[in-house]
Amino acid sequence: MSGAREKRDPLARKRLRHVPPGARSRAMHALSARAAQGRLVMQACSDCDKVTYPPRDACPACWGELGWREQPAGAQVLCETTVRVSTDPYFRDHMPWRMGKVQMDAGPVALVHLHAALHPGDRAHVRAMVDRGGNAALFAIPEGAIDLMSDPQWREFVVPVAGRIALVSDARNAIGRAVVRELQTAGAELVVAGLPGPALASDAYDAVYALDRVQTIALDVTDPVSVAEAASRIGGPLDIVVNTARHVRTGGMSAGNALVEQRRALEVSAMGLSRLAATFAPILAGRPNGAFVDVLSSAALAGDAGNAGFAAAEAARLSLLQAFRHEMRGTGVRVLSVFTGPVDDSDHQHAPPPKVPPVRIAGAIAEALANGREETCVGDVAADAMMRWLADPSLYVREKNL
Amino acid sequence: MTRRQAPYDGVVVCAPVTVPYRRFSAEPAHWWAGRALRQLRDEAGLTPADIDGFCFASFSSGPDTAVGLTQHLGLCPRWLDHIPTGGASGVMALRRAARAVQCGDAELVVCLAADTNQIDSFRHSLSGFSRFSQDAVYPYGFGGPNATFALITDAYMREYGVTRAEFGKLCVAQRANAGSNPVALQRKPLSMEAYMAARPIADPVHLFDCVMPCAGAEAFIVTTPERAEQLKLPMAQVLATIERHNAFAEDPVQLRGGWVLDIDQLWEAARITPTDVDTLQVYDDYPVIVAMQIEDLGFCPKGEVARFIRETDFTIEGNLPLNTNGGQLSAGQAGAAGGFQNMTEGLRQILHRPLGAQVPQAKIAAVSGFGLVNFDRGVCTGAALLEALP
Known part of the structure; x- marks a missing residue:
């Protein structure tokens, strides 16, 4: 390796990097394990077929056994907010943060990270991402081709290569x-x-x-x-x-x-x-x-x-x-x-x-x-x-x- | 299949006490509970031996529940209950205690809510609040209840054409009511201009739409008319009550609460109508929930709350005095005690022992509770109608 690269001041205060809150239920960890493989799954009841979210330990419609099933990613945005105040160190470093609620085509409603271009009434595509703490997080993005990397929230869930x-x-x-x-x-x-x-x-x-x-x-x-x-x-x-x-x-x-x-x-x-x-x-x-x-x-x-x-x-x-x-x-x-x-x-x-x-x-x-x-x-x-x-x-x- | 609710004969409610709130307190919830009992001792001459029923609500008494509190506070009740429903706990405590007294399981029940608020304890209690919150709410920006109610407010405003100006009118009126309450944490007059100009917290929720977490305690007594008479306590009777949990689970966004399912029965059992109510005390974590209760309790038809708010005066001198101590929005939200202050304030107004200004000729109070966001909405609702006894 040749050529001198600029050196940083070794005594400069380093920025402390936080991660999002990490506590999850066992069922949510099961969802995360599948999101880690890029799969969007939710639980469906083996008796009545009802799809449920957030993850539960029994079907709320008939108390039947729940199993994981791939779900359609389509959704409609119901409402939105921009969180400007948080007590969590990670999110405080990333304010303001857009989130919203979607009606999944799969059936349930879900809170999601909301892409900057999405608003109530819009159709959306929900992706099961892994957040920086290693847990599954649903991210709603617009349907069709879009430059995701320009959204700073999206960049928190991925690893940009350009410029790195x-x-x-x-x-x-x-x-x-x-x-x-x-x-x-x-x-x-x-x-x-x-x-x-x-x-x-x-x-x-x-x-x-x-x-x-x-x-x-x-x-x-x-x-x-x-x-x-x-x-x-x-x-x-x-x-x-x-x-x-x-x-x-x-x-x-x-x-x-x-x-x-x-x-x-x-x-x-x-x-x-x-x-x-x-x-x-x-x-x-x-x-x-x-x-x-x-x-x-x-x-x-x-x-x-x-x-x-x-x-x-x-x-x-x-x-x-x-x-x-x-x-x-x-x-x-x-x-x-x-x-x-x-x-x-x-x-x-x-x-x-x-x-x-x-x-x-x-x-x-x-x-x-x-x-x-x-x-x-x-x-x-x-x-x-x-x-x-x-x-x-x-x-x-x-x-x-x- | 619904059986008619039996009337609350032989039961009265009395002795509302409020331990003045503090923004932060180093003292634990037990201390606040002790202060509430001491206030009952001073105002009603109560001793530990007088209390044979105890109903407790708190978020911050851990690891203790009502059980630990009995030994801590020297109680020997023959009836004990611990209520985890936060903003609905006051109404629910009344319901349970009233039946216990009516059926003779207890003769004098103290219903008590106490919570402390230490520096940073809000963040800690938030992160362990519920499994669904931990799994599916907090990872999305960790905005706490502000974010959850921002989503509800956003949807509600779109659906029913309510604007910030209407929410502002509610908040401004409650602040005006707080003006005469010496123990309200926020008494400085709030103008509509200041409300509208407040900084956003989680759009469309702005600063004055949010309560201030604090430490405090509230308590009241449920007993027989005879016992209340002995103790020389002014008393009120319970006209009717309702309670409901996880109603309308299939509604994609919470635009109505569980009251809707039972409200007709409430008015029917009480044999009065909303126009008979002299003062309305509703749970007010956010103004959208106040608006929702005004509709769902039947004070105006669903979808017409914007007009109703514009046409109504909610101050103490107004035609529908609302949250007359300033509510949590101005008096402060002392955890589970926030779910009791609607009960204590409603009682005080009809017993004519106000903290501040008196609602003229108040006789009937409507009290409504709303509690516990589990995932995307408040799960518990309840309401009670109280009438002062001569």
């Missing part, structure tokens, strides 16, 4: 290269491309690394000294970290040099994530829209006899990522997971299609950031694995290893 500084942990692999290009195209002020050693002569002529607003930096996530040095060389503000580092190898438990590969996979996938998190979390926490994106394999969901070490390492990575997300809740930093199946790259020369083109993974990362979505599956393999795992984990483990 991002680090891609491994920009040497195919996924990392695609992510660098994607973030650069999306208008990032600077994309720092991490290059694990050894340095190659061709790096100097590489079309991606040579892009405007892209700088390379030596970064090996298996080496704590390398991670610390990279952080100190970046020095200034950093808004987004995308962890693309991975070590993909086939083989079961009993294959020849399995232990060496297993250890390497754990060093990259699990310990690598830990090193990045430990080093960059405080830096991200100081930023208004800090985010950590991790690209991981859907192999993380269940043990895999054909890729034992890799699946185990990715499973460890998933576990650490869940812990990290919870840790960062209090800081407002978003931790986003992007699951993929086999990638169309040199790591998967042996694998049959379908394989996910790296550029598609990069696009999914941009989309996850633009929607603040915590959990994204890119490609059919990952989506199918997630669906089957959510439905029946023990069946999924058996099927995967048939």
